[in-house]
Amino acid sequence: MKISLAPLQGYTDWVFRQAYQKNIGGIDEFYTPFLVLQNDGIVKTAHKREVEPYKDRCTDLIPQFLCGSSEELSFFETYFAELGYNKMNWNMGCPYPMVTKKGKGSGLLPNPDKVEEILKSTFHNKLELSVKLRLGLGDDSEVDSILPILKGYNISEVILHPRIGKQLYKGKVNLNRFNDLYEKYGSYLGYNGDVCCKEDFDKIKSLFPDLQHVMIGRGLLKDYWLPHKIKGIDLPDSDKRRNQLKNMHNDIFKLYSSYLQGDSQIMQKMKPFWEYFSSHFENDKKVFKAIKKSAGIKKYEQAVEFAFSQQLKLD
Numbered sequence: 646m647k648i649s650l651a652p653l654q655g656y657t658d659w660v661f662r663q664a665y666q667k668n669i670g671g672i673d674e675f676y677t678p679f680l681v682l683q684n685d686g687i688v689k690t691a692h693k694r695e696v697e698p699y700k701d702r703c704t705d706l707i708p709q710f711l712c713g714s715s716e717e718l719s720f721f722e723t724y725f726a727e728l729g730y731n732k733m734n735w736n737m738g739c740p741y742p743m744v745t746k747k748g749k750g751s752g753l754l755p756n757p758d759k760v761e762e763i764l765k766s767t768f769h770n771k772l773e774l775s776v777k778l779r780l781g782l783g784d785d786s787e788v789d790s791i792l793p794i795l796k797g798y799n800i801s802e803v804i805l806h807p808r809i810g811k812q813l814y815k816g817k818v819n820l821n822r823f824n825d826l827y828e829k830y831g832s833y834l835g836y837n838g839d840v841c842c843k844e845d846f847d848k849i850k851s852l853f854p855d856l857q858h859v860m861i862g863r864g865l866l867k868d869y870w871l872p873h874k875i876k877g878i879d880l881p882d883s884d885k886r887r888n889q890l891k892n893m894h895n896d897i898f899k900l901y902s903s904y905l906q907g908d909s910q911i912m913q914k915m916k917p918f919w920e921y922f923s924s925h926f927e928n929d930k931k932v933f934k935a936i937k938k939s940a941g942i943k944k945y946e947q948a949v950e951f952a953f954s955q956q957l958k959l960d
C-alpha cells in the first residue's frame with residue numbers, strides 16, 4: 646500500500662515537502678500542487694521552483710499540471726520529460742470556478758469528448774501519466790464516461806476524490822459511488838478524501854481491501870505522524886516530536902528566507918503554514934491566533950516561542 650501526500654496549493658510546496666522528508670518522513674510519494682502554463686506561454690517562477698532544479702526536487706515526486714488543451718498537455722509532457730521526470734499527474738479535480746470555467750480541473754469532467762480529443766491528439770506516452778479527479782463537476786455520474794477513456798489511453802492510475810466539484814470540500818465523501826467504481830476498476834483506482842486519522846484509514850482499507858494507494862492531504866498537515874500510525878511505525882516520544890516539529894519549522898523558515906524578499910513575503914508564507922501546524926499543539930486556536938496577529942519577524946518569533954511552550958497533542 647502506497648501512502649502519498651496530496652497536493653495542496655499554498656501548503657505542500659517544495660519547501661514543505663523538503664522539510665517534511667528531512668525531519669519526519671513516512672510518505673511514499675509526493676505530488677506538486679498544480680503547475681499552469683500561462684497565456685504568454687511560460688510557467689511562472691514560483692511554479693518552476695516546484696520541479697526545478699530536478700536534482701534537488703526529484704525524490705519520489707510527481708509533478709502535477711492543469712490542462713484543458715492539447716497544447717498544454719504537449720507542453721507539460723515535454724517540459725517534465727526534459728527535466729528528467731518519468732511520471733506526471735493531470736489534475737481533473739480542481740473545483741474552483743476560476744479554473745472550471747476555463748474547462749480545466751473538474752471543469753473537464755462533463756466533457757469526455759474533450760478529454761479523449763486531447764489524449765488522442767497529444768499524449769505520446771513519453772511519461773507515465775496518472776489522473777487525479779472527482780466524481781464530476783455538477784453530477785456524480787460524470788466520472789462513468791471519463792474512466793473508460795482514461796483506461797483506454799494507457800493512463801497508469803486514477804486517484805479519485807469522491808466528491809463533485811460543486812461541493813468544493815463540503816458534505817461527506819460519497820463512498821457508495823466510490824464503491825460502484827471500485828467494483829469495476831479495483832486497484833486501478835487510488836483513494837483520496839477525508840482520511841484524518843488511523844481509524845479513517847482502517848475504514849477505507851476494510852471497505853476497499855484491494856486498494857494500493859491512499860492519498861492524504863489535510864489529515865497529514867494536522868498530524869505529521871499519521872503515516873507512521875497507518876503503517877504501524879513506532880512513534881517518537883514527546884521530546885523527540887517537539888524537536889522534530891521545531892526543526893521542521895526552522896527549516897521551512899530558513900528556506901523561505903533564503904529566496905523571498907523581505908519580512909512581509911516571509912510572513913505571507915509562514916502564517917498559512919501555521920493554520921495546520923498549530924494542530925500539533927494543545928490550545929491550537931490560541932497558538933494560531935498568536936501567530937496570526939504577530940506583526941514583523943520579532944513578534945513572530947515570540948509567538949513561535951509561545952507555541953512551543955505549549956503541550957503537544959499526543960495520541
Ligand SMILES: Cc1cc2nc3c(=O)[nH]c(=O)nc-3n(C[C@H](O)[C@H](O)[C@H](O)COP(=O)(O)O)c2cc1C
Pocket residue numbers: 651652653654655677678679709736738739777806814837838839840860861862863864
Ligand atoms: C487549500 C487546498 C489546495 C489544494 N490544491 C490542490 C492542487 O494543487 N492540486 C490538486 O490536485 N488538489 C488540490 N487540493 C485537493 C487535495 O489534493 C485533496 O484532494 C483534498 O484536500 C481532499 O483530500 P484530504 O481530505 O486528504 O485533504 C487542494 C485542497 C485544498 C484544501
